[in-house]
Amino acid sequence: MAKTMETTTGATNVSTVTMGKALNLALHDALQNDSRVLIFGEDVGKLGGVFRVTDGLQDEFGAERVFDTPLAEATIAATALGLAMKGFRPVAEMQFDAFSYPSFQQVTSNIAKYHTRTGGACNMQLVIRIPYGGNIGAIEQHSESPETYYIHTAGLKVVTPSTPADAYALLTAAIADPDPVIFLEPKSRYWMRQEIALPMPPAALDKARIAREGSDATVIAYGPTVQTALAAAEQAAAEGTSLEVIDLRSLSPLDMETISASVRKTRRAVVVHEAPVFMGLGAEIAARVMHDLFDVLAAPVERIGNATIPYPPARVEKLFLPDADRILEAVDRTREY
Amino acid sequence: MAVREATLAGLSREQLLNMHYQMVLLRRFEEKAAEEYTLGKIGGFLHLYIGQEANGVGMFSALHPDDYVLSAYREHGYAILKGIDPHAVMAELFGKATGSSKGKGGSMHMYSNEHHLIGGQAIVGAQLVMGAGVGLAIQYQGEHRIALVLFGDGAVDEGAFHEALNLASIWKLPVVFVCENNQYSMGMAVTKAWAVSSLEPRAAAYNIPYRKVDGMDALAMREAMREAREHAVNGNGPFLIESLTYRFRGHSMADPAYYRTREEEQMWKATRDPIALFEEKLKAAGIMRDEDIQATNEKVDALVEDCVRFADDSPFPDPDSLYTEVTLDGAGAIAWRNKPSTPRE
Numbered sequence: 180m181a182k183t184m185e186t187t188t189g190a191t192n193v194s195t196v197t198m199g200k201a202l203n204l205a206l207h208d209a210l211q212n213d214s215r216v217l218i219f220g221e222d223v224g225k226l227g228g229v230f231r232v233t234d235g236l237q238d239e240f241g242a243e244r245v246f247d248t249p250l251a252e253a254t255i256a257a258t259a260l261g262l263a264m265k266g267f268r269p270v271a272e273m274q275f276d277a278f279s280y281p282s283f284q285q286v287t288s289n290i291a292k293y294h295t296r297t298g299g300a301c302n303m304q305l306v307i308r309i310p311y312g313g314n315i316g317a318i319e320q321h322s323e324s325p326e327t328y329y330i331h332t333a334g335l336k337v338v339t340p341s342t343p344a345d346a347y348a349l350l351t352a353a354i355a356d357p358d359p360v361i362f363l364e365p366k367s368r369y370w371m372r373q374e375i376a377l378p379m380p381p382a383a384l385d386k387a388r389i390a391r392e393g394s395d396a397t398v399i400a401y402g403p404t405v406q407t408a409l410a411a412a413e414q415a416a417a418e419g420t421s422l423e424v425i426d427l428r429s430l431s432p433l434d435m436e437t438i439s440a441s442v443r444k445t446r447r448a449v450v451v452h453e454a455p456v457f458m459g460l461g462a463e464i465a466a467r468v469m470h471d472l473f474d475v476l477a478a479p480v481e482r483i484g485n486a487t488i489p490y491p492p493a494r495v496e497k498l499f500l501p502d503a504d505r506i507l508e509a510v511d512r513t514r515e516y
Numbered sequence: 517m518a519v520r521e522a523t524l525a526g527l528s529r530e531q532l533l534n535m536h537y538q539m540v541l542l543r544r545f546e547e548k549a550a551e552e553y554t555l556g557k558i559g560g561f562l563h564l565y566i567g568q569e570a571n572g573v574g575m576f577s578a579l580h581p582d583d584y585v586l587s588a589y590r591e592h593g594y595a596i597l598k599g600i601d602p603h604a605v606m607a608e609l610f611g612k613a614t615g616s617s618k619g620k621g622g623s624m625h626m627y628s629n630e631h632h633l634i635g636g637q638a639i640v641g642a643q644l645v646m647g648a649g650v651g652l653a654i655q656y657q658g659e660h661r662i663a664l665v666l667f668g669d670g671a672v673d674e675g676a677f678h679e680a681l682n683l684a685s686i687w688k689l690p691v692v693f694v695c696e697n698n699q700y701s702m703g704m705a706v707t708k709a710w711a712v713s714s715l716e717p718r719a720a721a722y723n724i725p726y727r728k729v730d731g732m733d734a735l736a737m738r739e740a741m742r743e744a745r746e747h748a749v750n751g752n753g754p755f756l757i758e759s760l761t762y763r764f765r766g767h768s769m770a771d772p773a774y775y776r777t778r779e780e781e782q783m784w785k786a787t788r789d790p791i792a793l794f795e796e797k798l799k800a801a802g803i804m805r806d807e808d809i810q811a812t813n814e815k816v817d818a819l820v821e822d823c824v825r826f827a828d829d830s831p832f833p834d835p836d837s838l839y840t841e842v843t844l845d846g847a848g849a850i851a852w853r854n855k856p857s858t859p860r861e
Contacts, residue, residue: 225775226703249673249709250640250701277639281674318560318622320638414860457852486854491838492619493559494611498835504857 192377199369201343202232202308204377205350206270210240213268216354218245220255220272220308229274230310230369256282256307260290263305268354276311277320283328290359291334303359306350311339312403312453314367314500319490322366324454329361330431330463337430338384339363341405343373348382349428356384363430365403387434389441393423396447396510399438399464401427404451404501411506422510430460435467442468446477447513451501456484478516481509524801525735532803533812535577535734539569539791540816542593545602548820549592549609553769557828558609560622563590567764570790571696572597574737578745580661584632584650586643587666589624590763591636594666598633600626606823612830619833620841632661640701641674643667644693648680651689651754662690662748670701672718673709681722681754688753692744693724695758696731702767703775719756731761732790735797762788 196204209216218233224247227234237245248255252273259269273279279286286307294302313322329337336358340346346364353360390405391412400408405426412422423441427434442448448468450461461482468480483501491499524532546564553562565572568590576597579585587594595605600616608615609623617627626635634650637643647665654661671677672695684691695715699706712718719726725747729740737759744755762784766773773781798804839853 221701222703227774229770247704247708249704250670251673251675253675281639281641281676316559318624318638320624321561455852484852486839487852488838488842492611492622492833494619494832495835495838498856499838499854502857504859505854507860508857 193374195372195374196343197369198340198343198346198364198371199230199232201346201373201375202350202364203234203236205347205354206233206236207239208377209268209270209351209354210236210244213354215266215268216244216270217262217267218270218272219248219258221250221274221278222247223272228272230366232308232364232369233272252278252282253285256285256290259305259307260285260293260303263303264301268304270306270308270354273307273309275321276309276323276325279307279309279325282307286329286335286359286361287332291332294358295334302357304357306353306360306362308362308364310366310369311363312365312367313490313496314403314453316493316496318493322490322496324452324485326363326430326452326454327459330460334359335431336360336384337363338428339365339402339430340428341365341368341390341400341402341426343371344375344379345382345388345426345428347375347377348379349384351379352381352384355381360384363402367403368406371406382428385429385432385434387428387437388426389423389437390426391422391424393421394445395421396449396513397423397425397438397441397445398506398510399425399427399448399450401430401452401460403453407501407503408451408506411503411510414503415507415510420510420514433463433467435471438464438468439471442472443475446475447510448476449481449483449506449509449513451483451506451509453500454484455487456482457487459484478513481513483509524798524803525739529803531577532798533808535573536791536794536798536804536809537812537816538573538597539734539794540812541602541819542569542572542596543791544816544820545592545596545606545823548824549606550765550769552610552824558623559611560624561589562609562623562769563767564763564765564769565590565593567784567790568696568698568731568761569593570734570794571694571731571737571759571761574734575664575694575741577734577738578741579664580745582632582659582661583745584634584654584661584663585666586634586647586650586663587636588640588643588668588671589636589638590668591626592623595626595628595633595635598628599631600628600633602819603823603826607827607830610827610830611832612827613833613837614826614830618837620838641667641671641676644671644674644680645676645683647691647693648683648689651684651691652687654690655687660749662692662745665691665693667693667695668701669695669697669699669706669709670704671695672715673701678722681718681724681756684754685722685724688751690748690751691754692741692748693754693756694741695756696761697758698761698763700763700767700776702771705775715756715758724754724756726756726758729757729759731759732788732793734790734794
């Protein structure tokens, strides 16, 4: 599938890959380019990860660089901390979203605070990868969107890709970043395919991306909901409405500059995420947009997300997850206000 | 001696045949669940107990109905053994409103107040510390019962294992801890995950009595549990059992088990199948005949088919029911409610 072609910039490897494979390639290249990179977690070595993201890496780089740990999430996080202190660049995996909660203490109390606590003497250059989100027919503890817990913790950067290309570019950047990065991987998009060209420059960790330009309303999405928003925009276009779609990429820090510029243009905003609406990231964005653009807005900011219930059973999850229709209904509300 | 008067391990023929029936039921129930999962009728994850049946059946035969049970997520069998109607267990797997938790718990979260089944936990190790809490409550209230905490070898690696054993020991809690060591925490071989080759030194570290048991021998499991329960229920503190067992299938339906060899699996299935071993033993003792096995298989097949029929025919929960039972006082606690979208033309 991969083919090599000569371009003016040198050898470029172009291939169509899934997001899972793009992440795998980013990890592969990080291991290859930097001997300080170590990858570890539950079943990331011999098995190659539940979602195959680390497939083949142990075979190629050896069990000294890519290794399995016992089931001990707090220890996995704290081991990353210890390694980071000694100059390694650890990339740890939590197998599922809710499996990260046993590690929460180490992440929030230690990893997030070390740089401040030491007066800047000790930074935490590490990445914790967490598959998150639903829509894969799983269940609570395997479908959750825990981003607010991490966003709410100062000292952490929180990033999530929505495409294979961004998955590669953002993970590469996260590993190179001097701060601790919580890297959230949208499970339902692991199988999404896209043509990517390598080598690829790392993406900025704090910049949102305009995924589609439009003029009538701005839909702000991230991770798994970006494709949903784009589908909504496609349908809206057929109905004569032009939607701009922003892919946040970075959840913390938040690229308010890109959001504000878009909403200043469209005067309407809808935020969409899988996480519960109540106290979700949409609440912060809505508050900031209303504060900064109060005189510009044509309608209150709309928010789409899950209800305030534990993640629903597989059979009914689709009734609760944001879909294109719910986004369009929210857009309608901003236009009919 | 007539067949119906024969005994083994102090159990009557009827009791022994019932244990056999339970093992076959657990096996067939899981096989059927796997089929239904493949047909797309069961969502989420499905962790099968196939191969480990002697553990549950042996242990539960020595429990008192009042005893509490807490476990990991490989737990459909425990729910059935504790007395939940298998129809309701299957319906729970299907996510139906007639399930034991109204379809809201699913495969990994069986629960029943009536049967004192606190049930399964998806987060590895959680039940160990919870079991200490239940044990403390039992002790506080002076009740004559135990909390049985079931877990796999992977849970031993979590901090919760150590915190729970220490606490239960210093407070002499009526808790029996049982590690069904099936030798893999998903893909991680126990020999790579543990610093020691058995739990004996860990039990010693917390001053807890320990027994190692053949987890493919239902009668050995029963005997160990009888001793452990006796110890714990009489105020002597916790007890730790480690059973050596094997899951015949992958960790879950999604696991192709690349991390172990087909030869290893075949060796266990061919020589250590707990049901086959039990049948041989009972036949050798003149307690069971081939006709008995045949009759049990037919009875179980019919029951399991009926469970699937029941689950198939049951309704899914009303989406609105997802807003209830979040907090006890209901609507006031729901901070955000979704209106399902209307598909556009």
